[in-house]
Amino acid sequence: MKYFPTIGIECHVQLSTKTKLFSEVDNDARGKEPNSCVSPIDYALPGMLPRLNGEAIKFAVRAGKAMNCEINKSSRFDRKHYFYPDSPKGYQITQFYHPIIGAGFVELPSGEKVRIEHAHLEGDAGKLTHFGSYSLVDLNRVDTPLIEIVSMPDIHSAKAAHDYCKELWRLMRYAKVTHGDLYNGNMRFDVNVSLAPEDSDELGTRAEVKNLNSFRSVERAVEYEIKRQTKILEAGERVIQETRGWSDATGETTGQRSKEEAKDYRYMPEPDLPPVNLSAEFIDEQLADFPLMPADYREKFKGIIAEDTLEVLLDYPELMKKLGELPTDPTTIKLVSNLFASVLLAEEKSAEYLNDLPDKKQLSELAEMNEKKELSSTATKEVFLRLFDPQMKGKDTKAIAKELGVIQENDLGALEAIVDMVLAKPETKKAQDDFKNGEEKVIGFLVGQVMKESKGKANPSVAQQILREKLTK
Numbered sequence: 001m002k003y004f005p006t007i008g009i010e011c012h013v014q015l016s017t018k019t020k021l022f023s024e025v026d027n028d029a030r031g032k033e034p035n036s037c038v039s040p041i042d043y044a045l046p047g048m049l050p051r052l053n054g055e056a057i058k059f060a061v062r063a064g065k066a067m068n069c070e071i072n073k074s075s076r077f078d079r080k081h082y083f084y085p086d087s088p089k090g091y092q093i094t095q096f097y098h099p100i101i102g103a104g105f106v107e108l109p110s111g112e113k114v115r116i117e118h119a120h121l122e123g124d125a126g127k128l129t130h131f132g133s134y135s136l137v138d139l140n141r142v143d144t145p146l147i148e149i150v151s152m153p154d155i156h157s158a159k160a161a162h163d164y165c166k167e168l169w170r171l172m173r174y175a176k177v178t179h180g181d182l183y184n185g186n187m188r189f190d191v192n193v194s195l196a197p198e199d200s201d202e203l204g205t206r207a208e209v210k211n212l213n214s215f216r217s218v219e220r221a222v223e224y225e226i227k228r229q230t231k232i233l234e235a236g237e238r239v240i241q242e243t244r245g246w247s248d249a250t251g252e253t254t255g256q257r258s259k260e261e262a263k264d265y266r267y268m269p270e271p272d273l274p275p276v277n278l279s280a281e282f283i284d285e286q287l288a289d290f291p292l293m294p295a296d297y298r299e300k301f302k303g304i305i306a307e308d309t310l311e312v313l314l315d316y317p318e319l320m321k322k323l324g325e326l327p328t329d330p331t332t333i334k335l336v337s338n339l340f341a342s343v344l345l346a347e348e349k350s351a352e353y354l355n356d357l358p359d360k361k362q363l364s365e366l367a368e369m370n371e372k373k374e375l376s377s378t379a380t381k382e383v384f385l386r387l388f389d390p391q392m393k394g395k396d397t398k399a400i401a402k403e404l405g406v407i408q409e410n411d412l413g414a415l416e417a418i419v420d421m422v423l424a425k426p427e428t429k430k431a432q433d434d435f436k437n438g439e440e441k442v443i444g445f446l447v448g449q450v451m452k453e454s455k456g457k458a459n460p461s462v463a464q465q466i467l468r469e470k471l472t473k
């Protein structure tokens with residue numbers, strides 16, 4: 001019997017707000033001492049009351065829009081109780097009954113749609129580091145604002161799970177709600193996998209793999225779970241509903257604990273925070289200059305930029321914005337997107353080159369020079385790279401190319417004079433005779449001589465054309 005996998009994904013996104021969700025402490029603890037970014041509000045000392053960070057609400061509205069979701073005008077917070085040293089409150093403040101973000105969908109590069117069930121705001125927990133017989137607690141991350149995005153069970157392969165997580169990462173960065181630094185856990189994925197017989201309408205028992213922090217580990221963990229569960233079912237046994245951990249090193253998931261149910265958390269409305277009521281005007285204001293999303297660019301550049309090139313470029317929101325601002329003629333877009341892709345694929349260069357992009361005037365001029373064959377393809381790339389130099393900011397592209405001495409000689413008169421000069425040289429006599437006797441390939445030697453004489457500025461195809469005309473006369 002064949003089994004059909006169904007995958008649901010919960011994704012936690014750390015919002016890059018200035019302060020924490022309920023206190024005025026710095027939300028960016030990167031490079032800071034453990035427990036140095038903590039307010040008594042974060043660990044709920046008696047008498048401390050949380051106050052909601054308005055910026056987090058604005059971010060949630062933008063995140064929701066990025067996923068084509070409804071924004072709920074009225075939402076509120078709840079307490080989710082659990083006991084663990086990473087949460088001195090004894091509960092997490094989250095949105096269980098009335099989340100701020102309602103139903104929507106995310107479109108994958110393949111065109112498949114994954115529906116979003118809802119997404120809610122909540123505070124993060126602290127971090128435990130384990131050392132043999134003891135553990136250390138760092139509360140810097142407590143109540144960093146998170147959005148937890150809950151998908152519908154619309155994913156049915158490891159590849160689609162990978163693509164969905166990656167697309168979420170892009171969307172959240174396009175919407176500018178997170179740094180999206182996966183290495184530092186800015187986005188974490190919980191993946192639940194179940195298998196059911198292919199002809200069954202019901203979902204099988206699911207196992208959840210928690211805390212994955214790369215697209216690759218999402219893909220590998222799903223692949224592993226599909227294999228593990230298939231084996232269990234084929235042996236006539238039953239999959240246990242449980243939470244499992246993933247190890248990148250072994251490439252395996254291992255059972256951790258049986259899955260809690262909602263009732264175990266004793267959810268109750270948070271008494272210290274009022275409901276969040278948003279007006280239509282407030283929501284519109286947040287979305288006034290909402291940028292284009294990856295799906296918009298796929299539509300816009302369809303048939304102009306090759307699909308795989310575009311997928312590389314889509315990882316860089318600022319770059320896409322720049323491409324989107326260029327004149328829409330396909331020649332410019334095609335050239336500039338290929339140049340960007342070739343720079344980005346030389347990975348060690350990507351970071352430094354992307355901080356400060358050339359302006360659209362420079363890029364259009366570059367495309368124009370290339371189109372007019374004033375620049376060879378090698379020279380075009382050379383000038384392109386030069387445009388990233390801060391000292392070249394705002395400078396005329398033609399002037400830069402001139403300085404580099406790479407403008408091709410297209411002036412027919414000037415080129416003809418050079419060709420005549422080359423043909424007058426005694427050392428080209430033999431090649432000329434050979435060509436006249438039908439030895440086609442010596443034309444390359446003659447073109448080379450013209451290039452040399454012009455110090456590389458001649459357009460080789462035009463030079464060849466002139467040579468042929470003169471030699472066959």
Ligand code: MN
Nearest residue numbers: 012094122148
């Ligand atoms: Mn959560």
